[in-house]
Amino acid sequence: MVLPDHRRTRILDQIGIQVWRSRDAGGEDSPVTASEESRVAAPVDPVNSTEQEPDRYRSLEDISAKVLECQRCPLHTQRKRAVPGTGNPDADWMFVGEAPGREEDIRGLPFVGRAGQLLDSMILALGLSRDQVYIANTIKCRPPNNRDPSPEEVRKCESYLKAQIGMIQPRVIVALGRISAHLLLKTPDSVPMRELRGQVHQHGPTGTPLVVTYHPAYLLRSPDQKARAWEDLLLARLQLK
Ligand code: URA
Numbered sequence: 001m002v003l004p005d006h007r008r009t010r011i012l013d014q015i016g017i018q019v020w021r022s023r024d025a026g027g028e029d030s031p032v033t034a035s036e037e038s039r040v041a042a043p044v045d046p047v048n049s050t051e052q053e054p055d056r057y058r059s060l061e062d063i064s065a066k067v068l069e070c071q072r073c074p075l076h077t078q079r080k081r082a083v084p085g086t087g088n089p090d091a092d093w094m095f096v097g098e099a100p101g102r103e104e105d106i107r108g109l110p111f112v113g114r115a116g117q118l119l120d121s122m123i124l125a126l127g128l129s130r131d132q133v134y135i136a137n138t139i140k141c142r143p144p145n146n147r148d149p150s151p152e153e154v155r156k157c158e159s160y161l162k163a164q165i166g167m168i169q170p171r172v173i174v175a176l177g178r179i180s181a182h183l184l185l186k187t188p189d190s191v192p193m194r195e196l197r198g199q200v201h202q203h204g205p206t207g208t209p210l211v212v213t214y215h216p217a218y219l220l221r222s223p224d225q226k227a228r229a230w231e232d233l234l235l236a237r238l239q240l241k
Pocket residue numbers: 097098099100101104109110111112113115116137217
């Protein structure tokens with residue numbers, strides 16, 4: 001779906017992202033469009049450092065089935081539903097969030113709460129629909145009170161995400177927030193988001209382009225950062241050209 005400029009601008013406006021177009025492009029004053037330069041970071045190690053032997057899965061459905069009955073960590077005792085992930089198995093775009101929240105736990109689907117509505121709008125602004133992309137989380141069960149996942153929970157869940165990425169083979173991965181970014185890039189927790197954003201990382205053995213952006217829940221609390229997140233998405237989109 002190719003969105004005409006005026007529709008994209010309207011959607012971005014509704015999300016609260018102001019995009020000014022350059023005079024040359026027939027728009028208003030100064031441009032705030034994403035940098036057309038993609039700064040390519042050095043390749044990172046493949047996500048092979050999990051202590052756990054990678055499990056063998058036959059298909060995405062098989063991964064989902066295993067997630068639904070997973071008891072690898074204590075989070076399973078408190079969940080209503082596990083949330084394996086959803087979307088197009090042939091997606092070019094893969095979005096990776098942190099962990100299911102309250103709504104997601106009830107419905108068994110990722111990003112269906114308020115943060116999910118914002119993510120949907122951003123996906124729409126890219127000219128895509130939710131069923132064209134794949135959306136998953138770093139961990140598949142809701143942590144109590146939406147606390148950060150523990151390193152142990154992340155480690156135990158990691159092979160699911162790794163297998164999902166391996167099967168979907170997206171052309172670009174968008175890491176939503178620091179938890180997802182640190183897992184996928186194997187960076188220490190101490191590395192701040194500002195050092196991870198604004199560049200194209202490479203993920204896994206095939207060097208899939210990976211762009212880090214803010215988590216939609218953070219953007220709901222800090223709407224002034226939405227324009228930056230939009231720049232990140234435009235940088236990700238450049239990887240598909
Ligand atoms: N936040 C996430 O990181 N994932 C979800 O699925 C919902 C909210």
